[in-house]
Amino acid sequence: AQSVTQLDSQVPVFEEAPVELRCNYSSSVSVYLFWYVQYPNQGLQLLLKYLSGSTLVKGINGFEAEFNKSQTSFHLRKPSVHISDTAEYFCAVSEGGSQGNLIFGKGTKLSVKP
Amino acid sequence: EAGVAQSPRYKIIEKRQSVAFWCNPISGHATLYWYQQILGQGPKLLIQFQNNGVVDDSQLPKDRFSAERLKGVDSTLKIQPAKLEDSAVYLCASSTGPNQPQHFGDGTRLSIL
Numbered sequence: 001a002q003s004v005t006q007l008d009s010q011v012p013v014f015e016e017a018p019v020e021l022r023c024n025y026s027s028s029v030s031v032y033l034f035w036y037v038q039y040p041n042q043g044l045q046l047l048l049k050y051l052s053g054s055t056l057v058k059g060i061n062g063f064e065a066e067f068n069k070s071q072t073s074f075h076l077r078k079p080s081v082h083i084s085d086t087a088e089y090f091c092a093v094s095e096g097g098s099q100g101n102l103i104f105g106k107g108t109k110l111s112v113k114p
Numbered sequence: 115e116a117g118v119a120q121s122p123r124y125k126i127i128e129k130r131q132s133v134a135f136w137c138n139p140i141s142g143h144a145t146l147y148w149y150q151q152i153l154g155q156g157p158k159l160l161i162q163f164q165n166n167g168v169v170d171d172s173q174l175p176k177d178r179f180s181a182e183r184l185k186g187v188d189s190t191l192k193i194q195p196a197k198l199e200d201s202a203v204y205l206c207a208s209s210t211g212p213n214q215p216q217h218f219g220d221g222t223r224l225s226i227l
Contacts, residue, residue, distance in 0.1 A: 004156075036218075041220065041223075042220050042221075043118070043205055043207075043218030043219050043220045043221055044157070044205070044207075044218040045218070046215055046216075046217075049215065090156050090157075092156070100145065100147070100162060100169070100170075100209075100212045100213065100216075101159065101162070101170065102157075102159065102216070104156025104157050104158070105156050106154065106155050106156050107154075107155070107156055
């Protein structure tokens, strides 16, 4: 069965510093991978997705993620964060061929401090 | 383009009462999803519709939860009777098809007393 592990429940960082949010997955078949962001009292917004092709995926708001099949990881990075990036970030996986049936991790709360 | 609309935004009820949530997906989106997001966890899929048919309801607690999408547009999720463990945010999402990106509404926060 598929599962997603987000290794850090909270990540505090200062403004303009780089950040990496870690995500590992387990699956016996090919997968699609996603990162979503959730601002307080709002729904989820898609940041980026990996379906196939280049393993480095660029998303909105300056975020990028790299798919590493051998390490079954899909870590999210941003070289310089802003206060407005404070939110909860969810990694999700679905079986290859479908973007439905998303399995989400427990989320990582990113707190950007001035 | 208007996003996914959900109502109410907040609901407080006592255990054993019933409650209903409403979702209006993005116009033209054939696929609709209901998720349950318990505090401190990621969303968990409850049910997926393709037009007015159920595609996946394997994680829906059918003894108390029901959902319908009669005309293939709006959808309603009902809980009857509610239990304390049902306290969560209920998210609705829609997509143009089952293999397309999902767009989420802002959710309904349910508190059970």
